[in-house]
Amino acid sequence: MTDSAAPKQEPRLTSLSHGGGCGCKIAPGVLSDILKHTAAMPMPPELMVGIETSDDAAVYRLNDEQALIATTDFFMPIVDDAFDFGRIAATNAISDVYAMGGRPILALALVGMPINVLSTATIGRILEGGAAVCRDAGIVVAGGHTIDSVEAIYGLVALGIAHPDRIRRNADAQPGDVLVLGKPLGVGVMSAALKKGALDDAGYARMIASTTKLNVAGPDLAALDGVHAMTDVTGFGLAGHGLEIARGSGCDVLIDWASVPLHAGVRALATQSFVTGASGRNWAGYGERVLLPQDFAAEDRALLTDPQTSGGLLVSCAPSSLDAVLAAFRRHGFDAAAVVGRVGDRSERPVLRVS
Structure with a gap:
């Protein structure tokens, strides 16, 4: 030839x-x-x-x-x-x-x-x-x-x-609800590192495992009486989809950043500027409705707005249902599921507040 x-x-x-x-x-x-x-x-x-x-x-x-x-x-x-x-x-x-x-x-x-x-x-x-x-x-x-x-x-x-x-909208959260996230954040950061040849084999394996894990816990979660609202965290990041819950429900949403699960190594990658352009576009689109601590690091803001591909379910539930919600996640293999915040008071102009 x-x-x-x-x-x-x-x-x-x-x-x-x-x-x-x-x-x-x-x-x-x-x-x-x-x-x-x-x-x-x-x-x-x-x-x-x-x-x-x-x-x-x-x-x-x-x-x-x-x-x-x-x-x-x-x-x-x-x-x-x-x-x-x-x-x-x-x-x-x-x-x-x-x-x-x-x-x-x-x-x-x-x-x-x-x-x-x-x-x-x-x-x-x-x-x-x-x-x-x-x-x-x-x-x-x-x-x-x-x-x-x-x-x-x-x-x-x-x-x-x-x-x-049993339909669970993103707009029915109640004041006092607890917020539970089913998967760690950081897929966008990992994808940015991958594209530049900076994601190691272990990081790629974690990325694939997360993005190909079906959110099969959804129907079981919706069957719990105390689950008021659900969404999945995807392209607008945790902040964006949290804000959708806030706006739809007419309540402030409060995120405890220290409790938010992150994929191993992604904070270090974000510190090295392996972030997507979508993270910045997300912040430009809704940042005025997100209240951050004065010392909130740039890499943490990038992760807060990081676009998740096939991200985790974000569940708003009554505190009395929290154990059942976590058990449903664990039953389906979502061992990283964690309480990441709560729903605040009613508001005419809801915001997402990070502490």
Whole structure:
């Protein structure tokens, strides 16, 4: 075979992305401006959850016993391994069903690939990774849609089901509630280090283990009477999704930063400036509503706003239900789940306060 006929070496998947994982999200302030007129559209009475509180999924009441949960999520590569990318993207998309308290029932694939740059084998591995996670969740990929795209994009439409009384919105937290986070923070920092060749094998293994762990505790948590609100912490970081709970519920949210679980090594990486651009965009979008201590370190602020891809569930529950909430997390293997704060008083202009 002559040199001219030799196959081209494929580029790294992350080199095809201007931003990876949930760090691709449009900045919260820009997104709010885009959606400000859409939110005024009339909604049918069967729509239990729409876009009004920036919740994780739409919910449509089918009857007195069933509500349909519908969501979609897709993004560009956060890692170079095609199979891992597919797994991460699928886990992240299905998480929104769990965050509403639902059980996934079906998925559709959303695929945009640069077909003249990536081989069909690589694209196939991405889809295989997504299908493997769907099998773990007990569902199938029943169809989807593909396009030829400049950047590699993969994700799912995920559908789920729940009893209408067990839907858990992000807007129903109560004053005095305790906040529990299911996974440590720092995925965005690890992804930034990975892209620059500064994440070691152990760090990569932790990143993959976290981002491919399905939030299967969601339905059990929603079944607890004392659980008032749930969401998952993704592209807007702990601060952003905590603020969504605050705004939707009309209450201040208080975060005890010393109690927030972090992935091993991420604070040191953040200190070395391995942070995503999305972290800064997040702060620019909502920082005026976040009250920090005067001596709060720059690396801690980067972690507070760090975009999480396939992040943990954030649960707002009555103090009397805390033991049951932690037990549900532990039962499903979320050993790092921890109390990270509480819900404060009612407020006309809720803020997130960090101590």
